[in-house]
Amino acid sequence: MFKKYLQLFFNKDLITDATFLKAAPVNQIFQLFGIHQSTIFQNINIILSVILLLSILFAFGIFRYITPLLLYISVEIVQRAYPFILNGGDNLLKFLLLYMIFTDCYRYFTLNNSTEQKKDSISYFVNQISVLSIKIHLSLIYFVSAIFKFNAKVWFSGVATYYTLQLERFKGTEMNNILAKNGIFVTLSTYITLIWELAFPFLAWHKTGKYVVFALGILIHLGIYIFMMIHDFEILFMMCYGFFISDEEWKKAGVYFQKIALLFKRKIFSKEYA
Numbered sequence: 101m102f103k104k105y106l107q108l109f110f111n112k113d114l115i116t117d118a119t120f121l122k123a124a125p126v127n128q129i130f131q132l133f134g135i136h137q138s139t140i141f142q143n144i145n146i147i148l149s150v151i152l153l154l155s156i157l158f159a160f161g162i163f164r165y166i167t168p169l170l171l172y173i174s175v176e177i178v179q180r181a182y183p184f185i186l187n188g189g190d191n192l193l194k195f196l197l198l199y200m201i202f203t204d205c206y207r208y209f210t211l212n213n214s215t216e217q218k219k220d221s222i223s224y225f226v227n228q229i230s231v232l233s234i235k236i237h238l239s240l241i242y243f244v245s246a247i248f249k250f251n252a253k254v255w256f257s258g259v260a261t262y263y264t265l266q267l268e269r270f271k272g273t274e275m276n277n278i279l280a281k282n283g284i285f286v287t288l289s290t291y292i293t294l295i296w297e298l299a300f301p302f303l304a305w306h307k308t309g310k311y312v313v314f315a316l317g318i319l320i321h322l323g324i325y326i327f328m329m330i331h332d333f334e335i336l337f338m339m340c341y342g343f344f345i346s347d348e349e350w351k352k353a354g355v356y357f358q359k360i361a362l363l364f365k366r367k368i369f370s371k372e373y374a
Contacts, residue, residue: 127180140181150174161206172197188241189333195237196340202230207347231343238340239301246297261289270328279327293320304344314341 130137140147154171157163175197179190204227218224249255254263264270265280279285296316303309318341321334345353 125183127183129180137181140177144178144181147174147178151178158200164206165201168197168200172201187330187333189336192237192241192340193336196234196336199230199234199237202226234340234343235304238337238343239304242297242300246294249294249297255290255294258287258290261293262286264328270330272327272329276327289323292316296320310344314344317341 127137130140151171151174154167154174158167158171172194175194179186179194204223249260252260254260262280265276270276296313300313300317303313318338321338324330325334
């Protein structure tokens with residue numbers, strides 16, 4: 101998701117160009133706190149460097165709850181300063197960082213793993229509410245998107261994929277024109293996307309049904325990533341599926357893959373010494 105911000109970092113001439121910045125509306129929050137947007141524009145590389153550093157600290161669980169708070173504030177500053185570069189993924193990112201301030205996501209894969217919280221503690225309750233908020237937020241995004249699509253003529257008629265693949269902005273491969281001319285692909289991809297978005301908020305909470313919508317969701321998002329060149333948006337949405345999978349399910353999956361890896365190693369060694 102920070103690919104976009106890194107692109108800004110390496111293209112400072114673009115984002116400090118006077119013509120480019122004239123389109124930026126004056127933000128009322130900045131005015132309230134006496135912050136000049138020109139100061140942000142002039143020091144954008146410093147702010148982006150801070151975001152990159154905070155992202156690394158957050159990934160390793162350093163300074164825990166303080167890091168996501170500072171990361172949220174930094175990302176919010178950039179998003180408010182450059183509203184014309186945002187998409188739906190940026191909006192989800194902002195809320196995701198806000199929720200992550202209150203979650204206990206430091207028990208695994210961090211430099212200093214936290215201890216398991218007691219189920220009757222306030223911190224455990226806050227953590228559960230925060231994770232639940234992420235899951236509800238993602239479910240509502242898909243559901244609202246499906247409702248709007250049903251009210252759009254191109255989606256309701258089953259031809260939305262055709263028009264999307266034909267747009268120059270979304271021509272990610274040479275295959276786009278071929279797929280756009282395939283009536284079966286266009287109709288199926290349009291209606292499957294509609295049905296999937298509508299079903300996601302309900303099946304995502306089911307013990308086994310969630311894996312069906314997750315698998316289909318990954319295929320759809322990867323398709324958009326490859327064929328329509330919408331990159332950061334898709335990665336963030338796919339990563340959010342992990343919140344629907346419990347720690348116990350992740351542990352079982354880890355044991356399962358360890359067994360597969362062990363069997364694979366045994367087969368390799370048996371062939372070498374046969």
